[in-house]
Amino acid sequence: MLVYGFINSVILALIALGFSITFGISRVANFSHGGFYVLGGVLTWYFLMKLGLPYFAAAGLAIIIVGMIGLLMYRVLLVRLRGLELSEVITTFSVGIVILELLRSLGIMGFEYRTPVFIDESVEIFGVGLGIQRIIIVGAGAVLLVALHLFVHRTRIGLAFRGVAQEEHTSLSVGINPDRISMLSLALGSTICALAAVLILPLGVISVDEGYDILIKALAVCIIGGLESTLGVLVASFIIGYIEAFTSMYISSSLVSVVPLASMLAILLIRPSGLFGKSKEIEERV
Amino acid sequence: MILQRRKERIDRPIKAVTDDIFCLSSIREISYLVIPRVLPIAAILVLAFLVPPYWKKVMVITFIMAMMALSWDFMASCGLTSLGQALFFALGAYSTGAVNHYLGLPPYLSIPMGTLVGALLSTGCIFPALRLRGIYFSMVTLIIPLMLMRVIETTGVLGGTEGTRGLTPLPGIAFTMTVSMAALWATFFCLRRLINSDYGLIFLALKDNDRAVEASGLSILWFKVQAIFIGSAVCSFSGAFMTHYYMSVGMSAFALDLSVFPMAASVVGGMGTLAGPLLGAMILGPLSEALRSFGSFRIVIYAALLGGFVAALPEGLFHYLARKYQQIERWVEAPSGISED
Numbered sequence: 001m002l003v004y005g006f007i008n009s010v011i012l013a014l015i016a017l018g019f020s021i022t023f024g025i026s027r028v029a030n031f032s033h034g035g036f037y038v039l040g041g042v043l044t045w046y047f048l049m050k051l052g053l054p055y056f057a058a059a060g061l062a063i064i065i066v067g068m069i070g071l072l073m074y075r076v077l078l079v080r081l082r083g084l085e086l087s088e089v090i091t092t093f094s095v096g097i098v099i100l101e102l103l104r105s106l107g108i109m110g111f112e113y114r115t116p117v118f119i120d121e122s123v124e125i126f127g128v129g130l131g132i133q134r135i136i137i138v139g140a141g142a143v144l145l146v147a148l149h150l151f152v153h154r155t156r157i158g159l160a161f162r163g164v165a166q167e168e169h170t171s172l173s174v175g176i177n178p179d180r181i182s183m184l185s186l187a188l189g190s191t192i193c194a195l196a197a198v199l200i201l202p203l204g205v206i207s208v209d210e211g212y213d214i215l216i217k218a219l220a221v222c223i224i225g226g227l228e229s230t231l232g233v234l235v236a237s238f239i240i241g242y243i244e245a246f247t248s249m250y251i252s253s254s255l256v257s258v259v260p261l262a263s264m265l266a267i268l269l270i271r272p273s274g275l276f277g278k279s280k281e282i283e284e285r286v
Numbered sequence: 287m288i289l290q291r292r293k294e295r296i297d298r299p300i301k302a303v304t305d306d307i308f309c310l311s312s313i314r315e316i317s318y319l320v321i322p323r324v325l326p327i328a329a330i331l332v333l334a335f336l337v338p339p340y341w342k343k344v345m346v347i348t349f350i351m352a353m354m355a356l357s358w359d360f361m362a363s364c365g366l367t368s369l370g371q372a373l374f375f376a377l378g379a380y381s382t383g384a385v386n387h388y389l390g391l392p393p394y395l396s397i398p399m400g401t402l403v404g405a406l407l408s409t410g411c412i413f414p415a416l417r418l419r420g421i422y423f424s425m426v427t428l429i430i431p432l433m434l435m436r437v438i439e440t441t442g443v444l445g446g447t448e449g450t451r452g453l454t455p456l457p458g459i460a461f462t463m464t465v466s467m468a469a470l471w472a473t474f475f476c477l478r479r480l481i482n483s484d485y486g487l488i489f490l491a492l493k494d495n496d497r498a499v500e501a502s503g504l505s506i507l508w509f510k511v512q513a514i515f516i517g518s519a520v521c522s523f524s525g526a527f528m529t530h531y532y533m534s535v536g537m538s539a540f541a542l543d544l545s546v547f548p549m550a551a552s553v554v555g556g557m558g559t560l561a562g563p564l565l566g567a568m569i570l571g572p573l574s575e576a577l578r579s580f581g582s583f584r585i586v587i588y589a590a591l592l593g594g595f596v597a598a599l600p601e602g603l604f605h606y607l608a609r610k611y612q613q614i615e616r617w618v619e620a621p622s623g624i625s626e627d
Contacts, residue, residue: 091593215428219425268418
């Protein structure tokens with residue numbers, strides 16, 4: 001139970017990370033997150049099964065393509081709407097719907113659409129049988145976090161990211177182009193999203209409805225943790241992950257999907273800015 | 287020096303006359319003002335009763351969806367941008383179904399009751415999110431209907447996934463048509479009057495500057511609750527009406543179309559005008575019927591229209607048409623270095 005809760009939490013964190021990174025840097029709430037996620041999975045499947053590419057090439061290609069789509073979405077659509085939050089939301093939401101429903105009408109459904117696990121074996125940890133895939137997910141999640149931390153804190157472009165996140169106008173005056181950085185942040189967010197898809201999807205079937213689920217989960221985790229706070233995302237995903245595991249264990253597995261909503265509403269009532277929201281956010285959110 | 291061209295926009299003389307002098311001296315001036323207002327109403331009235339029976343049904347659905355678009359636009363004008371308008375529709379639909387099924391009330395009682403109960407429930411569901419604003423509110427409204435759907439699915443309240451069936455039908459298509467059209471115009475004119483009153487000014491201020499509302503000694507939260515109640519009552523009525531129209535209620539009341547359609551109609555027609563969403567709905571409603579054979583591909587078209595209009599014609603069709611009607615546009619040469627806008 002503990003182990004499964006842990007893995008569940010890592011999965012949630014991976015899902016929410018892409019959303020929170022994009023939002024934290026460019027303040028664009030990427031509602032097409034779920035679409036990108038499923039698209040990443042479908043592209044991997046397509047390259048792998050139809051074109052017969054080796055696994056890592058297929059996955060890498062899918063991740064890059066999704067990243068490019070995120071970048072293009074900013075370049076073509078969002079750049080005209082910068083600052084108009086409402087229009088940004090509507091645009092990203094509609095892009096997400098276009099992707100998901102397009103895939104649905106192409107007939108992406110059913111069991112044949114599943115990517116194989118990396119290594120189909122299992123080991124025992126604390127007396128629980130575990131597929132290697134789940135361990136890879138945890139490992140990859142940890143590596144990704146460390147890499148992101150290093151990237152944001154040690155490189156010049158990471159510094160620019162942080163600058164734009166903190167104060168867009170000031171960063172403009174020291175020669176950082178916020179549009180470029182926001183574009184990159186969207187690309188980064190969608191790349192992470194596709195990476196999450198490649199890692200997680202072997203555990204289940206690729207389906208279109210998954211896309212909406214993923215979006216809900218990402219939003220719930222981010223709202224509970226406080227948007228834009230990476231630490232908050234981690235803590236929140238562990239909270240939700242364990243509550244979900246407990247619920248499915250002791251109460252009823254059909255109630256699992258209600259957990260994120262209930263905890264989100266509770267948090268909103270107690271602390272509208274989320275667990276790790278900053279004072280600036282509180283001001284923004286009244 | 288490079289000569290650049292810019293577009294000059296001048297109000298038509300007749301607009302200036304009718305706007306400023308308030309003295310309508312000729313038939314031409316009167317018709318300039320009256321025709322764009324009366325013509326659509328008359329056209330819809332005539333069209334609604336002349337089209338063949340199949341398209342009458344389409345018209346009814348279009349009217350109901352137009353009401354949802356109006357409600358979306360009203361809420362958006364109050365700064366409450368909802369991505370889950372289906373929630374309000376579904377709550378109205380389910381409560382009407384319950385009232386009719388379990389209490390056995392006839393439609394003329396169950397629709398008002400369902401509307402009221404649905405609006406109260408919706409306000410209750412949205413209440414925790416009301417302290418949020420802007421995108422944060424949108425995020426939560428996106429989540430709540432999807433989650434509520436799961437709750438109904440798993441717990442089976444109000445008939446669960448199956449919903450309730452065999453409800454009392456509405457008498458005749460002519461009656462249905464009349465009621466839905468009357469409801470649509472009532473909603474439109476009431477909301478417009480509301481928005482233009484002093485009371486409505488507070489709602490607009492919620493969007494533009496909610497600090498000012500608070501500084502005036504008015505509670506932001508309380509006025510948001512009222513705005514949600516009004517907006518969701520309209521949607522609940524739509525749900526209630528459609529429940530009796532279809533004679534059943536089920537999971538489809540939560541369908542994504544119902545959230546996307548009002549948004550798409552408002553964006554295509556022009557947000558913040560109430561007339562815009564109406565126009566958008568009148569275009570998109572029949573269009574979506576014509577595209578029925580595409581199945582779920584329909585949503586793709588909605589969403590693409592939505593994204594396209596937001597990015598390319600953010601003002602919407604209504605503003606665009608109004609401008610063409612009221613202003614003369616011409617290209618003039620401007621010296622470089624002076625930029626418009």
